[in-house]
Structure formats: structure tokens, C-alpha cells
Amino acid sequence: MAERAKPKILCAGIAVQDIIMRVQNFPAPGTKVAASEFIVTGGGCAANAAVTIARLDGRVAFAGPLGGSVDAVSNRILSDLGKEGVDCAGVERVDGGTASVSLILLDATGEKTIATRRGVNLNNVLPKDPARLVADANAVLVDNRFPEFATAVCRAAQGRKIPIVIDLDQAGHWAHHDQLDAFVGEAERFLAH
Numbered sequence: 001m002a003e004r005a006k007p008k009i010l011c012a013g014i015a016v017q018d019i020i021m022r023v024q025n026f027p028a029p030g031t032k033v034a035a036s037e038f039i040v041t042g043g044g045c046a047a048n049a050a051v052t053i054a055r056l057d058g059r060v061a062f063a064g065p066l067g068g069s070v071d072a073v074s075n076r077i078l079s080d081l082g083k084e085g086v087d088c089a090g091v092e093r094v095d096g097g098t099a100s101v102s103l104i105l106l107d108a109t110g111e112k113t114i115a116t117r118r119g120v121n122l123n124n125v126l127p128k129d130p131a132r133l134v135a136d137a138n139a140v141l142v143d144n145r146f147p148e149f150a151t152a153v154c155r156a157a158q159g160r161k162i163p164i165v166i167d168l169d170q171a172g173h174w175a176h177h178d179q180l181d182a183f184v185g186e187a188e189r190f191l192a193h
Helices: 045-055 072-083 130-134 147-160 177-192
Strands: 008-012 016-023 035-043 059-067 087-094 100-106 112-117 139-143 164-167
Touching: 008 045, 008 130, 008 147, 016 072, 035 045, 035 072, 045 059, 045 072, 045 139, 045 164, 059 072, 059 147, 072 087, 130 147, 139 147, 147 164
Parallel strands: 008 059, 008 139, 016 100, 059 087, 139 164
Antiparallel strands: 016 035, 100 112
């Protein structure tokens, strides 16, 4: 009996670099504290989902905007995703763009404080060929960090009648609320079908 191919999941949205430090207590303004751990790792809703699927031995692709070839952070993100076995052919590199970076402080109780430098020139990027991105996917997971990108992917997935999972992150951090509102309205239509 022939072995069935594993389903393929397309994860579309944000990939970031997280810098994590563990501290006993958060520093007071104007002071500094010693960190007991320092980790640089990948992050971002869609990228984290892609890595999780790959580590569970699933077939997975990541699509989303990242900075151009001179952006060291974007290069590291792509390298790390590739090492995890994530297909990154759907990444759109943006000349003059930079990926997001988050500094995450964790205190002894597990509470966190996060400072984020948002990516530059990535918000209005669209996938070149959304139909190609979903052509061999069995399901799509999108996050809401790049709503126009996610909407294009969802429309293509809807056209193929494949499942769409939407990971809505905290809307309060959005600089482009009009884009988010449009995406949420569109998402309601995706979920209704």
C-alpha cells in the first residue's frame, strides 16, 4: 500500500527576531540589572506556527514580507526557518525593508516586558502570486500583522476551498487600524464560507 503524502500547511504573516533575557527583577528607570540568560531566537505568530509544524514532522511553508538582502535580521530569520525545514519560497524580500525585533525581559515570577522595533517598509507588501502559494497547500494559517498580505492569501485559499485558520494577535498594538478593520471584515467572510 502506497504511503499517503503528508498534508502541507502554509503559514502566512510575520516573522521576527526575539532577544530574550531572564532577570531577577525588571530594571527601574535609569538603572540596569544583570541577566542570567540571553537567547536569540525566531518569533512571530506565523513563523512560530511554521516551526512548530516542522518540528512535529509536518510539511510547512512560510510566506510573508521580510527586509531585503542587506537586512541581517531578515537573513538570520530565513536561515533559521530553513534549518527547521520550513519552505520559505513564499517570502517577499523588500529592498530598504527591515524585519521586526523584540527584546523580551522575563522576571523571576515569569512576568514579561517587551520592547519591539517594528519592521520598516513591510506593511503594504502583497504576495506576488497568492494562487501559487496555496496551490499545493491543504490548509492555511494567517496572522493579522500584515493584513493586506494575509487577505490576498486567504482569498486564494478560499478559491481553492481549503481551510483557513486566522491567528488574531492583539489589535491594540496596530499602527494601521484601517487595514486591520478591513482584514477583520474580510476574515468574517472567509469564516462564513
